[in-house]
Amino acid sequence: MTADRSTLATRAASAYLPEVDALRCLAMLAVIAIHSGLFPFGWTGVWLFFVISGFAVTSSLFSAKHAQHSVTRRIVNFFARRAFRIWPIYFGYIAVSAIFILAFRTPGDLAEVPWLLTFTQNIKMIIESYAPGTVWGGFAHLWTLSDEQQFYVVFPFVLLLPNRRLRTIALVGVILLAPVIRYAVASWSLDQHYDALHAAFAVYAFGPGHFDAFAAGSLIALYRQEIAANIRYAQVAAVVALAISVAYVLTYVLVNIRLSGHVSVSDTRNVLSGVLFGQGRQIWVYYVPTSLGVALLMGILVRNSALLRICNLPGLQAIGRISYGGYLYHVPVLMILGALVPALSPPITGASSYLAHILLFFATAALTVFAASLSYQYLEQPFNRFAQRRMG
Structure with a gap:
């Protein structure tokens, strides 16, 4: 290893990585793009968030700053930090939305609130009310936070394992179990006589079926020092992500051609564009954004110059x-x-319509950034600073 590589590896292994924030930005913009009707693959931004979340919380838990703390204290601090980070504006958003509903809409829209308060909205949407229009639009996107909080309930138990080897085994087990869970949820949905769209959403929204994305990010954090020191790991991850993506897309384009009986542009649909079901795609499609998220994080750790140039773009x-x-x-x-x-x-x-979608995307992105900036400065940061003072 050269001295330059050693220096870069030390920095990547131990320091806060601002480039990861750039990935968060891209994930957020992808989600805005799909909800603006501009980019049908924008749902993958949620899975990028999941991978980053697993990486970030694990990096924090096992950082040198917290290494001297007991396991019990680390678990308590973990829950406290997550609460201070997630809960204030989440519950504030629900409260303001409830006031709006009482003032301008029907009380029936408040049926989501108990599920939102317990971070189980994804379950309600699976078993009761997936049909469009049955969930007030202002709440419809919050199911992803239920997925995330459900992972946080399970994840601290990894800390109870006495060494990194056992933690690795546990996380790999989670990754291997996830497609089995997705298959089971799909089968259960069909047994409930859900139509294909509802069954697809059940797989899409069921948190434990996507814990593999969080676990993949966690594994990168557990081995971030080794990854940062050896560029080959990142190169292999990039090749694997590309292979998974190409294999998946080609497989289901060919499946669509076989089902339709002819070759056309429409054969590329229902391959990566959102909630999918049929021929096993509801099980395998999620490996595409997860593997790409892993490759991007590892590329940042090894300080890939092309990736860093993108991640260092202004803003x-x-x-x-x-x-x-x-x-x-x-x-x-x-x-x-x-x-x-x-x-x-x-x-x-x-x-x-295409121009209108573009205008909607940019207008939404600009106003969202403005609102989020105010929220971060005046609501989120005070809670974060309080948490840091109390827990170190």
Whole structure:
């Protein structure tokens, strides 16, 4: 290893990595793009968030700063830090939404609130009310936070394992179990006589079926020093991610051709574009964004120059730091824009629809960043500083 590589590895293994914030920004923009009707693959941004989340919380838990603490204290601090980070604006958002519903909508829209308060909204949407229009739009995107919080309930038990080898085995076990869970959820959904779209959403939203994305990020954090010191690991991850993506896309394009009986542009649909079901794609599609997220994180750890140039573009890291609020607020921004400018209210049709989608995306992104910036400065940061003072 050269001295330069050694220096870079030390930095990547031990320091906060602002480039990861740039990935958060890209994930947030992808989600805004799909909800603006612009980018059908934008759902993959949620899975990038999942991988980053596993990486970030594990890096924090096993950092030198917390190494001197007992396992019990680390677990308590973990839950406390997550609560201070996630809960204030989440519950604030629910409270403001409830007031809005009571003032301007029907009380039936409040049926989601108990599930939201217990971070089980994804379960309700699976078993009761997936059909479009049955969930008030301002709440419809919060199921992903239920997935995340459900992982946080399970993850601290990894800390109870006495060494890194056993933690690795546990996380690999989670990764191997996830597709089995997705298969089981799909089978259960069909037994419940769900239609294909509802069954696909059940797999899409069931948290434990996607713990593999969080666990993959956690594994990178556990081995970040070794990864940072050896560029080959990142190169292998990139090749594997590319192979998984190409193999998946080719497989299901060929499946679609066989099902349709002819070759056409439509054969590329229902391959990566959102909630999918049939021929096993509801099990395997999630490996594409997860493997790409892993490759991106490892590329940052080894300081890949091309990736760093992208991640250091002006504004990306700053937006990434406020991306949690951005994710929370982008849906009401979309709703407000649609109410004020009906031409930008989905679904957008007509000859100029593509331009309208572009305008909707940029307007939503700009207003979302503005709202999230205010939230971060005046709401989130005070709670974060309080948590740091109390827990170190």
